[in-house]
Amino acid sequence: MVNKLNKAFYNTVLSQAFSPCGNYLVLGDIYGVLSIFHLSKIIQPESNLSKEELTPKNRITVKEDLQVNSLLTTQTHLIVGGVGVIYAYLWKNIKNSKNVQSVWTIDIPNHRDTFDKTDVNCLLYNDDTGHIYAGCGDNSIYVFDIESRKILKTLSKHKDYIHCLTTNGNDLISGGEDGLVNIWDMRTYKISNKIEPYRDDKVVRPELGNWIGAVSSNEDYLLCGGGTRVSLWHYRFLTNSTVFPIDDKGIHVAEIYNDKIFAGGRSRLFYQMSFVGDIISEIATSAVTTYSAIHQEQPFPVLSIAGSSPKIDICSNFMYKNQQLSLY
Structure with a gap:
């Protein structure tokens, strides 16, 4: 059993989410704990902050020693992707109560001839349809109805576990350990297109593998990275536009944000870049590997x-670190 001191020192944050109001930050770690920070008091302090004020306001144990792989915010619920189960917590309870319990759960189907439950690696929510998309460690994407919690569809065209999901209009985009980026039509649940970045000599890194750790898109471009380099692809033609010249050993965060690119992973730097590959800023990170980066503009950037x-880097202007939170 890992003692408390070692847990504090060796902890890893896999997922993050903001509350709908933007005043709270929740982090999910490898020990099954949700840590809640009162963000507005940290970003806009009335005086110098004490060490205690930079640690969690509250903690919720989802399931002890089973990691929190993914987090998702809806207007009313915090949805938590664990191991074999998706949990839901009411935001009003998280904000007001010390003894918070999940209000409902969804069990992930177990199709394997094994007792091992599958990791829920990534979660997406479609507010228009009320559908939750769960990318899992059994190579499948599950589509659930949030009201009935019933499974609507299983998408299983990946050959290895799913790392990341994003949407673009009616398209669902998935990236996995198999190196595939699949583009699904959410109206038919069929693959309309795909790219295999590792087949591009400028992108592939054989020493790191073919896996895709992050995907993002807008109307014109698709961004992806993992074992392969962070690269930008024309969405219509699926041809390579830009390969980003950053020094990393694997990418877990890649996002198109306005007219910029965010990227991070196994590197001591978190990058902000232009679409043509110019580096705009490099933020030194507390973690050797970045697994999650989230942002908001309102009620404060x-x-x-x-x-x-166990340290979390806070950047209020997106360009450099100006605060550091701690889980303990």
Whole structure:
């Protein structure tokens, strides 16, 4: 059994979410704990902050020693992707109560001839349809109805586990350990297109593998990275536009944000770049590996970067770190 001191020192944050109001930040770690920070008091302090004020306001144990792989915010619920189960917590309870319990759960089907439950690696929510998309460690994407919690569809065209999901209009885009980026039509649940970045000599890194750790898109471009380099592809033609010249050993965060690119992973730097590959800023990170970076503009701008460290880097102008939170 890992003692408390070692847990504090070796903890890793795998996932993050803001509350719908933007005043709270929740982090999910490898020990099954949700840590809640009162973000507005940290970003807009009335005086100098004490060490205690930079640690969690509250903690919720989802399931002890089973990691929190993914987090998702809806207007009313915090949805938590664990191991074999999706949990839902009411935001009003998280904000007001010390003894918070999940209000409902969804069990992930177990299709394997094994007792091992599958990791829920990534979650997406479609507010228009009320559908939750769960990318899982059994190579499948599950589509659930949030009201009935019933499974609507299983998408299983990946050959290895799913790392990441994003949407673009009617398209669902998935990236996995198999190196595939599949583009699904959400109206038919069929693959309309795909790219295999590792087949491009400028992108592939054989020493790191073919896996895709992050995907993002807008109307014109698709961004992806993992073992393969962070690269930008024309969405219509699926041809390579830009390969980003950053020094990393694997990418877990890649996002198109306005006219910029965010990227992070196994590197001591979190990057902000232009579409043509110019580096705009490099933020030194507390973690050796960044697993999650989330941001918001309202009610105040904040970028939160977390990973293989109990320390969380807060950037209120998105350009440099100006605050550091701690899980303990």
